[in-house]
Amino acid sequence: MSGPVKRQYDSSRRREQARENRRRILEAAHDLFVTRGYGRTTIADVAERAGVAPETVYAAFKNKPTLLHRAWDVTVGGDDEDVPLLERPELRAVLAEPDLRARFAALAVFNTAAMRRTARLHLAVRGAAASDAAAAAMLAEIDRQRLEGMAEHARAAAATGQLAVAEDECRDVLWSTTDGSLWHQLVEGRGWTDERYAAWLGRLWAATLAG
Missing domain, CATH: 1.10.357.10 (Tetracycline Repressor, domain 2)
Incomplete structure (x- = not known):
């Protein structure tokens, strides 16, 4: 035994x-x-x-x-x-928020935490992509996955009836402001706190995208 x-x-x-x-x-x-x-x-x-x-x-x-x-x-x-990002409880809770402005504020907090983890590695991959085929392929895959994720957020935003722009415009604005560049410039470059950055990003999305 x-x-x-x-x-x-x-x-x-x-x-x-x-x-x-x-x-x-x-x-x-x-x-x-x-x-x-x-x-x-x-x-x-x-x-x-x-x-x-x-x-x-x-x-x-x-x-x-x-x-x-x-x-x-x-x-x-x-x-x-x-576990895919969109299936994680934290993000499911964001998507369940019925008020679109509040949802964008919550998404900005979630995204800021993600940028704290990922922005430096994303910049490293981007820097290597010009001369390394594997890094270039990885960068393309990162951007493709993020675009798919932002498309899901845009579809969910449109379903609330509170979106002030076309669904594809919402997708593209979210995609272009979540690659880590803004976070890196304002937090690491200009000394903003994560809390200030998240509040600003939520206001930006609400003013630009929510009716």
């Missing part, structure tokens, strides 16, 4: 160790991509920062583009759970 229990315990420990290794690798990759640049970061660099062997990185993520993709997904969601 003790044999199976020991095997189950060992298997559980291995899974937990593998998950911890993945977490450290993703954290190291994020930090290096942001500070050193995607193009100048190697798998060996990531392994050294994470305290694992390069073979462990390859076994978990296969190559650097896959590592970038997964680092982005974890950074966007704030955790390693495989």
